[in-house]
Amino acid sequence: MTDIARRVTAEFFGTFWLTFGGCGAAVLAAAYPELGIGFLGVAFAFGLTVLSMAYAVGHISGGHFNPAVTLGLWAAGRCANKHVVPYIVAQVIGAVVGAAVLYAIASGKAGWVPGGFASNGYGALSPGGYTLGASFLTELLATFFFLFIILGATSKGAATGFAGIPIGLALTLIHLITIPVTNTSVNPARSTGPALFGGADYVGQLWLFWLAPIAGAIVAGVLARWLYNDGALVDTSVVEERR
Helix, strand or coil: CCHHHHHHHHHHHHHHHHHHHHHHHHHHHCCCCCCCCHHHHHHHHHHHHHHHHHHHHHHHHCCCCCHHHHHHHHHCCCCCHHHHHHHHHHHHHHHHHHHHHHHHHHCCCCCCCCCCCCCCCCHHHCCCCCCHHHHHHHHHHHHHHHHHHHHHHCCCCCCCCCCHHHHHHHHHHHHHHHHHHHCCCCCHHHHHHHHHHHCHHHHHCHHHHHHHHHHHHHHHHHHHHHHCCCCCCCCHHHHHHHC
16 A cells, blocks of 8 residues: 555544544434533543544554644645645545444434534534634634644654644643534534535535634644744654655
């Protein structure tokens, strides 16, 4: 198997697991009678998906599992040009397949109603009824700090081998803060998969959950070039190209 094939396969499975595990916790377990895990459980589920896959396949692809992360790392000089499009395609496909499998499982319960199917939304589709402006700012800021933490945790001088822990916990914290606002995206692929099953209204709002996370991620990537002095940033795909 070629290097790029291995990388996109890792990104597919990582994003599949993030979507199936995180959204699955919301759809199947968040409000389960008497034993529901609630917002706290869903937040930890998303964090654990990233943490577990970071160690499972992060050494193969870098463990992006998110188009915003890929573009943020690219803006920081941490992702080779040739990997950007293949990674994003694999991530979106992984999220869609993950959502499809989740739908197949959830619909196996008699009388089950999909509702929003863990989709992201603003205005009338926001869990707390937050406006478009508030939702955009939330996603922009949350993704900015998510990338800021990723870049710092994986920069030269950071503790080796432990990056998955602060990254997973950062995603957990982001969910604890933002679930009531947008149901938490910070990941265009994660938003796309469930929206296809949540209904046309959610699909119509997908633009925000692509634009805001990507904008926040790119700003963080550009800042990282200065803050971490660019040369201190290491990514195997870039290193391989420079040999």
